Amino acid sequence: MLVSKNFGDIVTFMRASVGWSYSPAGVLVPSAANGPRLDYDPIAQLARGLLVEEQRTNLVSYSENFANAYWSKVSIAVAASASPGADGALSAFDITEANGASGSKELTAPSVSYTAGQTYTISAFFRTKAVGVVRRLRMAVSSGSVIAGSLAVAFDPSDGGSVAQVVNASNARLDVLPNGLLRGQWSFTAANTVSANLYLTLADSSNLTTYVGDGVSGITLFGVMIEQSGGFAGSYVKTGGAQVTRAPDAAVIADLSKIGFNATEGTIYAEVEAPNPSIATAKGIVSIDDGTENNRLTLTKEINGRLGFASVIGGAGSVILASAANMPAGPVKVAAAYKAGDFAMCMGGAAPVISAAGVLPAGLNAMRLGVRSNGGAINGWLRNVRYIPRRITNAELQALTT
Structure with missing residues (x-):
C-alpha cells in the first residue's frame, strides 16, 4: 500500500544556523536553524528543490x-x-x-x-x-x-x-x-x-x-x-x-522502516541539480549507510564531474560504477538499481552502466539526502528522491530517468 507522508514525518533535517535561500517571489529570505530551505529560481520563480550545502x-x-x-x-x-x-x-x-x-x-x-x-x-x-x-x-x-x-x-x-x-x-x-x-x-x-x-x-x-x-x-x-x-x-x-x-545542511532518514527498506535489493532515484564543477571530493546525492563511509550504497557526483554509484563493504568498493558523460549543470534524473551480482546505474535516460559482479553491504541503517556520512554535500538541489524496495529492470531504470 502506498502511503503519503509529510517531509518531516520521514526526514530529520539539521542545520545549526540560519540559512538563506530564494522565495517564490525571487527574494532572499532566512530559514531558521534546522529549517529546510526549499529554494526557488529567482528569475523564473520556479521551485529548484531542497537546497543542501556544505559549511x-x-x-x-x-x-x-x-x-x-x-x-x-x-x-x-x-x-x-x-x-x-x-x-x-x-x-x-x-x-x-x-x-x-x-x-x-x-x-x-x-x-x-x-x-x-x-x-x-x-x-x-x-x-x-x-x-x-x-x-x-x-x-x-x-x-x-x-x-x-x-x-x-x-x-x-x-x-x-x-x-x-x-x-x-x-x-x-x-x-x-x-x-x-x-x-x-x-x-x-x-x-x-x-x-x-x-x-x-x-x-x-x-x-x-x-x-x-x-x-x-x-x-x-x-x-x-x-x-x-x-x-x-x-x-x-x-x-x-x-x-x-x-552550518552544513543534513537531511537524514534515521528509521529505514519508514521507507520499507529491503536489505537484499532495491532502487534509488533522484532528480538533482549540482551545477558546481570545482569539487575536491565526491559529493553525495543519496547514501544508504551504517553511519560511516565503510559500508554504504551511494549515488554521488564524482570529482571528475560524472555520476557514480558504489557498493562499499568494509571500506572497499565491491561495485563501482561511473557514467560515460559528465553530469549536466542543470537538473537531471539519476538512478541505481541493485542486488547481489546485478547492478545498474542510469543518468538522463542514457544506456545503463552495469555490473554482474559484487555484493551488498550489511548493517545499513540510515538514508542521507544530498550528503554523505562524511559530510560531502552536493551544494545544490534535490527535486525528487524515491526509494523502491526492489531491483527494477534496466529498461525500467532507463525509462525512470528519461
Missing part, C-alpha cells in the same frame, strides 16, 4: 552596511538606497563617486587572513545606479600579497551584465537576479599565508579607475562575501559586526 563562513564582518566605519571610503559617498537589495528590503546602499575626483573611488574592507593553498571566492550583489553614467564594479585583493601580482575582476552591469576584466582570477561569472540586480563572483587560490584587504572600486567603460568623477554616477551595492570555497560562491551569509558561519 561556509563569510569573512566580511559587515556584509551590507557599507556606511559603517568598518568600510573605509575614498572619494565616494555612501547612502541608503531607495532601491531594494536582494532581500527585497531597503537594505542596499548607493555608492556615488565624488565630483572631480580623479583618483580611485573605492570602498576598502579591513584585511582578512588567507591560507596558502586554500581557494577563496569573493562575491557581491550590485546594480547600476538609477542616475548618472554606468560604472563598473572592480573587485580586487591587495596586489602582490595573496599571490605574486595583481588579483582583480571587473563587472559591467550594462546590457544584462558581463565580466569585463579578469586578472589572475578564476571562475568569474555574473548571475542575473530580479530588480536589475546582479551577483558577481570570482575565485582564486592563495599562494601565501597573509592578510590582505578587499577593494571595491568604481571603474569606467575601459576598466580605468582614475577617470574624473561626476558626483552622480556609481553603483548600488548589497551583500559582499569572502568565503573559503571549492571555487564557487555559496548561498548568501549575512553579517552585521562579525564573521558568520552557515
Whole structure:
C-alpha cells in the first residue's frame, strides 16, 4: 500500500544556523536553524528543490552596511538606497563617486587572513545606479600579497551584465537576479599565508579607475562575501559586526522502516541539480549507510564531474560504477538499481552502466539526502528522491530517468 507522508514525518533535517535561500517571489529570505530551505529560481520563480550545502563562513564582518566605519571610503559617498537589495528590503546602499575626483573611488574592507593553498571566492550583489553614467564594479585583493601580482575582476552591469576584466582570477561569472540586480563572483587560490584587504572600486567603460568623477554616477551595492570555497560562491551569509558561519545542511532518514527498506535489493532515484564543477571530493546525492563511509550504497557526483554509484563493504568498493558523460549543470534524473551480482546505474535516460559482479553491504541503517556520512554535500538541489524496495529492470531504470 502506498502511503503519503509529510517531509518531516520521514526526514530529520539539521542545520545549526540560519540559512538563506530564494522565495517564490525571487527574494532572499532566512530559514531558521534546522529549517529546510526549499529554494526557488529567482528569475523564473520556479521551485529548484531542497537546497543542501556544505559549511561556509563569510569573512566580511559587515556584509551590507557599507556606511559603517568598518568600510573605509575614498572619494565616494555612501547612502541608503531607495532601491531594494536582494532581500527585497531597503537594505542596499548607493555608492556615488565624488565630483572631480580623479583618483580611485573605492570602498576598502579591513584585511582578512588567507591560507596558502586554500581557494577563496569573493562575491557581491550590485546594480547600476538609477542616475548618472554606468560604472563598473572592480573587485580586487591587495596586489602582490595573496599571490605574486595583481588579483582583480571587473563587472559591467550594462546590457544584462558581463565580466569585463579578469586578472589572475578564476571562475568569474555574473548571475542575473530580479530588480536589475546582479551577483558577481570570482575565485582564486592563495599562494601565501597573509592578510590582505578587499577593494571595491568604481571603474569606467575601459576598466580605468582614475577617470574624473561626476558626483552622480556609481553603483548600488548589497551583500559582499569572502568565503573559503571549492571555487564557487555559496548561498548568501549575512553579517552585521562579525564573521558568520552557515552550518552544513543534513537531511537524514534515521528509521529505514519508514521507507520499507529491503536489505537484499532495491532502487534509488533522484532528480538533482549540482551545477558546481570545482569539487575536491565526491559529493553525495543519496547514501544508504551504517553511519560511516565503510559500508554504504551511494549515488554521488564524482570529482571528475560524472555520476557514480558504489557498493562499499568494509571500506572497499565491491561495485563501482561511473557514467560515460559528465553530469549536466542543470537538473537531471539519476538512478541505481541493485542486488547481489546485478547492478545498474542510469543518468538522463542514457544506456545503463552495469555490473554482474559484487555484493551488498550489511548493517545499513540510515538514508542521507544530498550528503554523505562524511559530510560531502552536493551544494545544490534535490527535486525528487524515491526509494523502491526492489531491483527494477534496466529498461525500467532507463525509462525512470528519461
